[in-house]
Amino acid sequence: MPAYGSFDVKITVDDAALPEYDLNINVNERIVSCWIPSETGKPFTVRWKNLSPVTDTVGLVYLDGKCTGSKSSEKGRRDKVERSYIRISQDMVRPYTFSTLTLTDDDAHLDNPVNDLGEIRLVLSRCVILPPYPITGSQSDAERHNWRDIDRSGPVVHERSKKGLVHQAGFGDQYSRPAHSISVLDRYEDLVTFVFKYRPLDVLQAHGIVPKPPSPKRKAKSTGQKRKARDLESEVLEISDDPSDKEDDQRLKALEAGAEIQQIKTRRKKQIKTEPKPVVFDGVIDLT
Numbered sequence: 001m002p003a004y005g006s007f008d009v010k011i012t013v014d015d016a017a018l019p020e021y022d023l024n025i026n027v028n029e030r031i032v033s034c035w036i037p038s039e040t041g042k043p044f045t046v047r048w049k050n051l052s053p054v055t056d057t058v059g060l061v062y063l064d065g066k067c068t069g070s071k072s073s074e075k076g077r078r079d080k081v082e083r084s085y086i087r088i089s090q091d092m093v094r095p096y097t098f099s100t101l102t103l104t105d106d107d108a109h110l111d112n113p114v115n116d117l118g119e120i121r122l123v124l125s126r127c128v129i130l131p132p133y134p135i136t137g138s139q140s141d142a143e144r145h146n147w148r149d150i151d152r153s154g155p156v157v158h159e160r161s162k163k164g165l166v167h168q169a170g171f172g173d174q175y176s177r178p179a180h181s182i183s184v185l186d187r188y189e190d191l192v193t194f195v196f197k198y199r200p201l202d203v204l205q206a207h208g209i210v211p212k213p214p215s216p217k218r219k220a221k222s223t224g225q226k227r228k229a230r231d232l233e234s235e236v237l238e239i240s241d242d243p244s245d246k247e248d249d250q251r252l253k254a255l256e257a258g259a260e261i262q263q264i265k266t267r268r269k270k271q272i273k274t275e276p277k278p279v280v281f282d283g284v285i286d287l288t
Contacts, residue, residue, distance in 0.1 A: 002032045002194055006052035007124055009194045011036055012045045020196075021209050030192045035209050038098040038167045038198040045084035045096070046122055048194075053077055058127045058185055063096065063169035065116025072129050072185055086171055088149045090135055093177045098198070099170035105159050117157065118165050120196040130184040149174075166200050 001010040001017060004025065009032075010017040020034040046061050050073055058072040061083045068086040073079065085093035101117070150171060157165060204210040 002034055004030070004032045004192045004194070006050055007048055007192060007194075008051065009046070009048040009122055011120060011196050011198075012047055013039070013042050018044075021204065030190075031195060032192065033195040033197065035197050035199065035204055037201040037204060037210070039200070040098055040100055040167060043084065043095045043097045043172055044120075044169075045082050046120060047080060047082040048122065048124070049078065049080050050124075051078060055126045056129045056185070057191070058125055058129075058187055059083065060123045060125070062116075062119075062121040062123070064119060065121075068096070072127065072183055074129055085177065086150065087147055087177075087179065088174060089147050091176055091178045092174045094150070094171035094174045097170050097172040098167050101157055101165050101168045103157055103159055117168065118197055118199060120169055120198060122194045122196075124191045124193070125187045126189040126191060127185040127187040130186065132181040132183045134181050135179055166203060167198060169198070 001008050002020060002023060003009070010020075012018065018036040020036055023032070023034045025032050046059075048059055050057055053073060053075055056072065056075050058070055059081060060070045061068050069083050071081050071083045073081045083096075085095050087093050199207075199209075201210060205212045
């Protein structure tokens with residue numbers, strides 16, 4: 001997982017951290033960036049931990065350039081901190097979810113901004129956590145925190161300016177998560193920004209960010225299967241008292257007898273061929 005200073009951060013799907021690729025750390029600007037694979041319809045969580053919590057800290061989560069919520073952590077606590085939803089009312093939230101980006105060939109959308117699309121950004125800052133105040137459910141609470149339902153269709157991007165974009169960081173179906181109080185904090189110093197640039201896995205592979213898996217080796221086709229000698233030697237012949245076995249024995253003896261006769265004939269032929277022929281010199285036969 002990407003780390004900077006005392007912070008570890010990761011994006012999780014199904015409670016498992018997504019793999020990160022092409023990690024880059026800009027020390028001067030205190031920005032840590034990497035690529036992660038996204039999958040349509042998958043809810044995700046931004047999760048972090050401060051391993052040296054000497055002050056109160058807060059993390060602000062931005063999806064495609066828009067702030068969607070925050071979470072604070074008190075000084076001295078090393079607990080895991082996470083954010084996985086946007087609040088739309090006192091009682092209801094919508095989960096962060098990868099969804100399909102809306103594309104168009106209408107030139108009216110050619111100049112729509114795309115700079116922050118395809119990014120999950122976490123800004124970690126020092127802060128002072130103040131006592132929380134209770135929520136009354138009044139309209140002033142909703143206005144104060146800008147609680148409202150959102151347009152889930154997301155931005156519309158022109159085909160020529162999508163820059164490999166296929167997904168957006170959208171929001172899933174709403175569910176109940178009542179809020180009983182709101183933390184108040186005074187944020188005063190940015191420490192580090194983590195940027196997770198997301199694309200489908202095949203897009204990351206096509207751009208060389210993620211290595212492609214090796215192609216499976218093709219097995220040579222064969223018309224028949226040869227059996228090795230050692231396999232034949234390891235076979236065990238079963239012998240039974242079945243009548244058909246006796247008939248087989250008789251046939252085998254007949255074959256063996258015929259084979260012996262054939263071997264005798266072959267030897268005799270060889271002997272005849274190898275006997276020296278008499279040589280005649282002027283009517284005298286030399287038998288030596």
